[in-house]
Amino acid sequence: MKDGLSAKSIYRKDYMVYPWDINQLDLYFDIGSESTIVRAEMKFHLKDEEKATQDIVLNGSDLQLVSLSLNGRVLRGDDYTIDGETLTIPGAPVKSVLKTEVKIHPASNSALEGLYLSGAFLLTQCEAQGFRKITWFPDRPDVMTTYRVTMEAARSEFPVLLSNGNEEASGDLPAGRHWVRWHDPFPKPTYLFALVAGDLALVEDHFETRSGRDVVLRIYVEVENLDRCGHAMESLINAMHWDEERFDLEYDLDIYHVVATNDFNMGAMENKSLNIFNSKYVLARPDTATDADYQGIEGVIGHEYFHNWTGNRVTCRDWFELTLKEGLTVFRDEEFSADMQSRAVKRIRVIRDLRSRQFPEDDGPMAHPIRPDHYVEINNFYTATVYQKGATIIRMYHTLLGESGFQKGMKLYFERHDGQAVTCDDFLAAMADANGVNLDRFGRWYSQSGTPQVHISDHYDAATQKYTLTLKQHTPATRDQKSKKALVIPFAVGLLTTNGEDLPLQLENETDATGGTRLLVMEEAQQEYVFINIPEAPVPSLFRDYSAPVKVFYDYSPMQLATLIAYDSDAYVRWDAAQRMAQGAILEQCQRLADGKDMRLDSSLLMAFRGILSDRLADPALLAEAMILPDEDYLAEQMEVVDVDGIHVARKFIKKGLANDLASLFAKRYTELNDGQHYQKTPGAMAHRALKNVCLSYLLDTDAGESLAVAQLESSDNMTDTLAAINGLILVDSPMAGAALSEFEIKWKEDALVMDKWFTMQAIKPGPDTVNRVKELMQHPAFSIQNPNKVRSLIGVFAMLNPTGFHAADDSGYEFHADRVIELDGLNPQIAARMASAFNRWKRYDDDRKKLMKAQLQRIAVVDGLSGDVSEIINNALR
Numbered sequence: 001m002k003d004g005l006s007a008k009s010i011y012r013k014d015y016m017v018y019p020w021d022i023n024q025l026d027l028y029f030d031i032g033s034e035s036t037i038v039r040a041e042m043k044f045h046l047k048d049e050e051k052a053t054q055d056i057v058l059n060g061s062d063l064q065l066v067s068l069s070l071n072g073r074v075l076r077g078d079d080y081t082i083d084g085e086t087l088t089i090p091g092a093p094v095k096s097v098l099k100t101e102v103k104i105h106p107a108s109n110s111a112l113e114g115l116y117l118s119g120a121f122l123l124t125q126c127e128a129q130g131f132r133k134i135t136w137f138p139d140r141p142d143v144m145t146t147y148r149v150t151m152e153a154a155r156s157e158f159p160v161l162l163s164n165g166n167e168e169a170s171g172d173l174p175a176g177r178h179w180v181r182w183h184d185p186f187p188k189p190t191y192l193f194a195l196v197a198g199d200l201a202l203v204e205d206h207f208e209t210r211s212g213r214d215v216v217l218r219i220y221v222e223v224e225n226l227d228r229c230g231h232a233m234e235s236l237i238n239a240m241h242w243d244e245e246r247f248d249l250e251y252d253l254d255i256y257h258v259v260a261t262n263d264f265n266m267g268a269m270e271n272k273s274l275n276i277f278n279s280k281y282v283l284a285r286p287d288t289a290t291d292a293d294y295q296g297i298e299g300v301i302g303h304e305y306f307h308n309w310t311g312n313r314v315t316c317r318d319w320f321e322l323t324l325k326e327g328l329t330v331f332r333d334e335e336f337s338a339d340m341q342s343r344a345v346k347r348i349r350v351i352r353d354l355r356s357r358q359f360p361e362d363d364g365p366m367a368h369p370i371r372p373d374h375y376v377e378i379n380n381f382y383t384a385t386v387y388q389k390g391a392t393i394i395r396m397y398h399t400l401l402g403e404s405g406f407q408k409g410m411k412l413y414f415e416r417h418d419g420q421a422v423t424c425d426d427f428l429a430a431m432a433d434a435n436g437v438n439l440d441r442f443g444r445w446y447s448q449s450g451t452p453q454v455h456i457s458d459h460y461d462a463a464t465q466k467y468t469l470t471l472k473q474h475t476p477a478t479r480d481q482k483s484k485k486a487l488v489i490p491f492a493v494g495l496l497t498t499n500g501e502d503l504p505l506q507l508e509n510e511t512d513a514t515g516g517t518r519l520l521v522m523e524e525a526q527q528e529y530v531f532i533n534i535p536e537a538p539v540p541s542l543f544r545d546y547s548a549p550v551k552v553f554y555d556y557s558p559m560q561l562a563t564l565i566a567y568d569s570d571a572y573v574r575w576d577a578a579q580r581m582a583q584g585a586i587l588e589q590c591q592r593l594a595d596g597k598d599m600r601l602d603s604s605l606l607m608a609f610r611g612i613l614s615d616r617l618a619d620p621a622l623l624a625e626a627m628i629l630p631d632e633d634y635l636a637e638q639m640e641v642v643d644v645d646g647i648h649v650a651r652k653f654i655k656k657g658l659a660n661d662l663a664s665l666f667a668k669r670y671t672e673l674n675d676g677q678h679y680q681k682t683p684g685a686m687a688h689r690a691l692k693n694v695c696l697s698y699l700l701d702t703d704a705g706e707s708l709a710v711a712q713l714e715s716s717d718n719m720t721d722t723l724a725a726i727n728g729l730i731l732v733d734s735p736m737a738g739a740a741l742s743e744f745e746i747k748w749k750e751d752a753l754v755m756d757k758w759f760t761m762q763a764i765k766p767g768p769d770t771v772n773r774v775k776e777l778m779q780h781p782a783f784s785i786q787n788p789n790k791v792r793s794l795i796g797v798f799a800m801l802n803p804t805g806f807h808a809a810d811d812s813g814y815e816f817h818a819d820r821v822i823e824l825d826g827l828n829p830q831i832a833a834r835m836a837s838a839f840n841r842w843k844r845y846d847d848d849r850k851k852l853m854k855a856q857l858q859r860i861a862v863v864d865g866l867s868g869d870v871s872e873i874i875n876n877a878l879r
């Protein structure tokens with residue numbers, strides 16, 4: 001599997017049931033950082049009792065085999081075969097007990113899969129296929145068994161020994177050693193196994209479930225972080241309450257552990273009762289974490305907790321079904337955050353994320369449906385498509401069936417499948433059967449990749465007072481699928497008067513007019529809807545609440561957009577109208593620039609911004625979102641051939657123009673919001689900070705900005721305001737930026753998470769010189785290429801969020817990044833593959849850049865011993 005050339009695709013259609021049941025797995029760990037001994041005893045029972053014998057097939061990787069015995073007989077070399085990651089024992093009897101002993105080496109495990117070392121402790125990461133790096137076992141999600149785990153270690157070095165389930169027994173051993181035994185009564189797949197051993201401190205709280213179970217909640221961290229766990233604990237308790245109230249789901253064990261580590265490939269992991277988290281999603285104090293960090297922690301703590309039902313109690317049959325647990329659980333965490341914070345702001349952030357991360361995936365070399373049909377390396381399919389688009393598909397069930405219909409479906413899903421490993425088809429069937437509806441056509445969303453386009457035209461007939469909307473859907477071919485079918489697309493619309501009031505809606509065949517929003521459900525390639533009794537040509541408010549993962553095309557006039565921005569009752573439509581207007585203005589200037597014409601500022605955009613800045617009624621966080629201009633990557637997606645520099649210059653021109661024309665309004669709003677209040681964690685205070693800092697970012701494009709930013713920095717009592725000020729100074733190239741950065745560095749140099757922000761601020765600075773700064777920063781004592789958070793915050797940010805740096809015309813960004821992909825591949829293939837995907841969109845650039853990027857891809861492709869992870873990404877990009 002390490003050799004890219006021999007890496008083979010695995011197909012969903014090839015699924016076969018594992019022939020054995022394994023009722024019990026006993027694991028024994030003799031823990032040491034340099035080497036750990038793992039003994040396993042598993043009881044096999046052949047499912048098909050008609051057969052007398054069957055081969056036992058196990059998975060393992062990088063294991064030093066010490067011994068192997070079957071039914072009490074030690075197996076010798078010719079009793080079994082090992083081929084790559086597969087061990088086969090031929091002809092085992094119907095009931096078989098297999099015992100294994102292996103040695104593994106946590107300290108030298110830099111891939112951070114299996115058992116590895118992080119600071120002062122050892123921990124595991126088993127999703128998707130890390131368990132095979134711990135011991136031989138059928139490492140697939142449909143083999144579920146109960147675990148009993150005994151750990152033994154030196155007490156001084158490893159005072160804390162944790163695994164899944166409840167602690168069953170513990171004791172002392174000679175020579176300062178001790179042991180602990182854990183038992184998890186719920187059968188689970190290997191990917192949910194976890195173990196933690198080391199010197200950790202803890203904070204503790206309690207939660208009483210609705211039926212009266214007292215659950216002990218513990219968050220384990222390194223001792224210096226004890227004062228940063230409060231928000232995570234509060235979020236956990238809120239999540240437990242919320243899941244009882246909204247989904248009628250209770251927690252099922254007496255203990256819930258969260259462990260925070262600085263060394264983690266992902267965000268967090270939902271191991272049964274022993275969640276392991278990237279410390280980024282646990283640790284927060286107002287002076288170290290931004291509002292976005294606080295919201296991220298709430299969301300991820302919720303997400304992993306919600307997996308206890310959607311993922312753990314009902315799990316996936318195989319990894320093709322990943323979206324079964326992830327799409328559903330992301331939907332649940334989005335709803336949790338929406339109920340805790342502002343629903344509208346949460347929706348807009350989710351939609352922005354989907355459009356800027358998932359849409360490019362559909363349009364790129366790794367395009368795949370939310371349920372892929374094949375893969376080489378499953379780690380490459382933890383994608384925005386499987387997660388974020390998957391969640392949008394779940395949201396469509398919710399839109400079509402309503403909250404009560406959706407909950408009926410969830411109930412039936414758990415009734416039918418608790419304790420099972422199932423498929424997306426089973427989920428769809430539960431939703432359909434519980435509601436007595438046919439969802440067969442809806443099921444196409446699981447197998448079809450690509451972003452559907454909905455093109456809309458309209459016609460108003462004053463004589464008959466009829467308004468006709470014609471919707472056409474079309475999904476462009478993707479790299480993985482040429483032909484596409486019509487999909488079920490829920491599409492909510494409203495119609496506004498020119499004064500911005502919702503008109504009552506009545507379709508041609510209806511007797512009465514109802515409400516201001518109508519959900520149309522498109523099922524065919526083209527459909528027509530005729531609204532009657534419409535007294536004037538209306539302004540269409542299309543696609544309210546963003547009811548499907550599609551692109552909507554309608555030729556809005558500037559007046560229509562202005563009406564929607566000012567008056568629409570739907571927050572998404574207001575925001576989207578402002579984004580459309582800004583996008584149109586920026587892309588127009590980009591074109592003028594290319595044509596050698598002077599750029600100019602659009603008057604309707606100025607008017608819209610004037611309205612937003614004068615609005616004292618709407619949620620300030622929504623106003624902030626409306627004034628954040630579309631980012632350069634999103635704008636790039638809208639162009640046939642990406643004009644990297646043109647987009648940058650045009651966007652800057654528009655921002656500066658708005659800032660200077662509306663300087664007094666920005667200043668007034670900023671002063672109102674900068675009211676000297678002390679930090680508060682409430683959604684209201686966060687909304688104020690959001691709008692204040694958007695105003696500051698515009699003011700920094702005026703003469704007044706620098707002194708305001710410096711003053712904000714000096715008086716700031718929280719990381720949100722601090723970062724906004726320093727980032728702003730850096731982006732406008734202020735001479736004050738250097739001093740602000742070095743003060744920040746001196747203050748936080750010992751703090752890994754805060755230093756990630758320091759790296760990011762510098763990596764994101766536009767322009768071709770930044771690559772040299774990034775190279776220098778790699779030598780900084782706080783940087784380590786072995787640490788995924790560091791790699792993401794410096795190298796990842798440079799390649800993915802700094803278009804004028806990464807795409808520098810002289811190849812310096814590409815060459816640097818390709819070197820890093822190659823370097824990382826030898827350490828951590830999973831992270832290397834993520835980084836390699838920065839080249840995925842190379843075909844969309846001009847010929848010179850295309851040539852340069854292709855050459856770097858080819859350079860990576862021929863590296864000796866390239867991992868399957870990276871070779872899948874690179875070969876797909878080159879194909």
Ligand SMILES: [Zn+2]
Nearest residue numbers: 303307326329
């Ligand atoms: Zn998840």
